[in-house]
Amino acid sequence: MHHPDRRPFALALCSLALCTGSWAQSLPAARASVSPTPARWRLTSETLKLPGAESMGLVGGDLLFDLDEHLRLGVGSYGAVRGDRGGFITLGLAGEARQRLGPSWSAHTGLYLGAGGGRSSNTLAGGGLMLRADLGLSYETTGWGSFGLGLSQVRFPNGTLRSTQPYLAYEVPFHTLISSGWSPTPSSGAALAPALAARSQEFSLVLRDYRIPATVLRNDGSAQNSSLQLMGVQWIAAAQGPWFLQLEAEGAMGGQSNGYMQILAGGGYKLALGSSSALKLHAAAGPAGGGGVDAGGGLLLDAGLALQQKISAHNALAFSVGEVRTPSGSFKARSLALQVTHQFGVPDVSSPEALSWRALGGFDTEQLRVRAVSQTYFKADPQWRSGNPELSVSNLGVQLDYFASPHWFLSGQGLAAYAGGAGAYMTGLVGAGTLWPLAQRWHVEAELLLGAAGGGGLAVGGGLVAQTNAGIGLQLSKSLGLLASVGRITAPRGHFKADVAAVALSYQFTGFSAR
Numbered sequence: 001m002h003h004p005d006r007r008p009f010a011l012a013l014c015s016l017a018l019c020t021g022s023w024a025q026s027l028p029a030a031r032a033s034v035s036p037t038p039a040r041w042r043l044t045s046e047t048l049k050l051p052g053a054e055s056m057g058l059v060g061g062d063l064l065f066d067l068d069e070h071l072r073l074g075v076g077s078y079g080a081v082r083g084d085r086g087g088f089i090t091l092g093l094a095g096e097a098r099q100r101l102g103p104s105w106s107a108h109t110g111l112y113l114g115a116g117g118g119r120s121s122n123t124l125a126g127g128g129l130m131l132r133a134d135l136g137l138s139y140e141t142t143g144w145g146s147f148g149l150g151l152s153q154v155r156f157p158n159g160t161l162r163s164t165q166p167y168l169a170y171e172v173p174f175h176t177l178i179s180s181g182w183s184p185t186p187s188s189g190a191a192l193a194p195a196l197a198a199r200s201q202e203f204s205l206v207l208r209d210y211r212i213p214a215t216v217l218r219n220d221g222s223a224q225n226s227s228l229q230l231m232g233v234q235w236i237a238a239a240q241g242p243w244f245l246q247l248e249a250e251g252a253m254g255g256q257s258n259g260y261m262q263i264l265a266g267g268g269y270k271l272a273l274g275s276s277s278a279l280k281l282h283a284a285a286g287p288a289g290g291g292g293v294d295a296g297g298g299l300l301l302d303a304g305l306a307l308q309q310k311i312s313a314h315n316a317l318a319f320s321v322g323e324v325r326t327p328s329g330s331f332k333a334r335s336l337a338l339q340v341t342h343q344f345g346v347p348d349v350s351s352p353e354a355l356s357w358r359a360l361g362g363f364d365t366e367q368l369r370v371r372a373v374s375q376t377y378f379k380a381d382p383q384w385r386s387g388n389p390e391l392s393v394s395n396l397g398v399q400l401d402y403f404a405s406p407h408w409f410l411s412g413q414g415l416a417a418y419a420g421g422a423g424a425y426m427t428g429l430v431g432a433g434t435l436w437p438l439a440q441r442w443h444v445e446a447e448l449l450l451g452a453a454g455g456g457g458l459a460v461g462g463g464l465v466a467q468t469n470a471g472i473g474l475q476l477s478k479s480l481g482l483l484a485s486v487g488r489i490t491a492p493r494g495h496f497k498a499d500v501a502a503v504a505l506s507y508q509f510t511g512f513s514a515r
Helices: 012-016
Strands: 037-050 054-066 071-082 089-100 105-117 129-140 146-155 162-176 198-211 227-238 243-254 261-272 277-289 299-310 315-325 332-347 363-379 393-405 408-419 426-437 442-454 464-475 480-490 497-514
Touching (some): 037 071, 037 146, 071 277, 105 146, 105 393, 227 442, 243 426, 299 332, 426 464, 464 497
Antiparallel strands (some): 037 054, 037 162, 054 071, 089 105, 105 408, 146 162, 198 227, 198 332, 243 261, 299 315, 315 332, 332 497, 408 426, 442 464
16 A cells, blocks of 8 residues: 555545555556656747637647557637737647657647637627647757647637637647556566666645725726736746746636636746755746636746745645736736645656666556536526526536545536527535445446636626536546546535536546655
8 A cells, every 4th residue: 555645636535535455357467568658848939810800819829649650639729819818718638649750850630629708708609618729840950849830720610719820839748657558566576687776756736815996907907806816726846956847727716707717837946945945936828818817818927935844755835925917918816826846756757768676666647537528407597697598508627536545536627508598607625435346347426526617607706616526437548538427516605506417538547645
């Protein structure tokens, strides 16, 4: 059994995962070797043409994993950063087919299936379903990533937004060590190769408060509320020396701006103050807006300083202060945040060469699951939304689960509306769940989640929502499964209340964390 201080994502929520037991099925025997998976971060920039001679600058971020030499699959997000549609953000799934044309050149075609909208986009985005197809070329450099260009088409089938335009792309390739299915921990006493180095990572639950000057106005010219509370998650990966990269996503849960969301990427410098304390300077930027916040074109700039203190071998608390502002809008604020952080290390791999399973003796295996899910909300309160109360709302999203023990898991998920006339609705939730076997391939599970939601005319009050789900699952193979569930989502400070029906395709895989 793993020591609990060595499990990724074991944040404050780990107190909910107290029980242990045996797996529904025995784990497979240890494998002879495991091969790193090629992956890449991709950033794109394009300008969409909207009705009425309006334009919108859109940036996209994708995380793609190689299925084989020609196919990639992953997740992505697109958000407005130029124009007058700050808060126009979508989340979804991305796929790509590639063909190498020479030592450095490749051709590719891709498809993105997403959901979202925002900033007066009911007509543009309709129910929120977004389709993006692209065709392009990329040039791979030595040590500086890949640069690309191409032609993309963006469509919202239930809205009026249809645009074809050129785009620019930049990709950073890397390798990650994951294994399909769930595998046992390698033996630490029989390593056949030198110890593999670990690259430090941090995963945090973030509670943030924006203090907003009285001079800041909303989109409609009225006064912005003096504070805005957000909840979200942050991921940090070590780069070179004391430098690090970071990615975070947060949504409003209080402050009269439900529907506000921000997705920021950046980096920083970590200065050790001893064995257990550190100062971290950071700067980040990305799409933001919604909830009536005057974000202009949508680009948000963020800079700040955090004091981090370890509270155990692998867990820490951090308090940060900073400033945020939108260059093309009036929104600006002083940022105060509390971060509950889990620190862990992953194998530092830089090539696709297979590694002996026993050479991973310094790492524990971690049982993880990702779910691609469609959830539909059905009215459970007459005032659950401001318009079309009889219409159900369908959402598309991704859920990531970490199994802290055989029967208990921690979960984080993000969803956005794609049907039902609520295209700007989004939600991000964290929580815990339990799973119990029924038969060889069948199981039941339940989960309790808390987070932020808003947009699309759903009456979520300040944005805080809670959701419970219960379902039945069928394991199709060692890695693939199906899950059908029902549940209830409510807003404690609003009229929003809905029954939930969902179906998900799940993929189980094994990750590795340093002991």
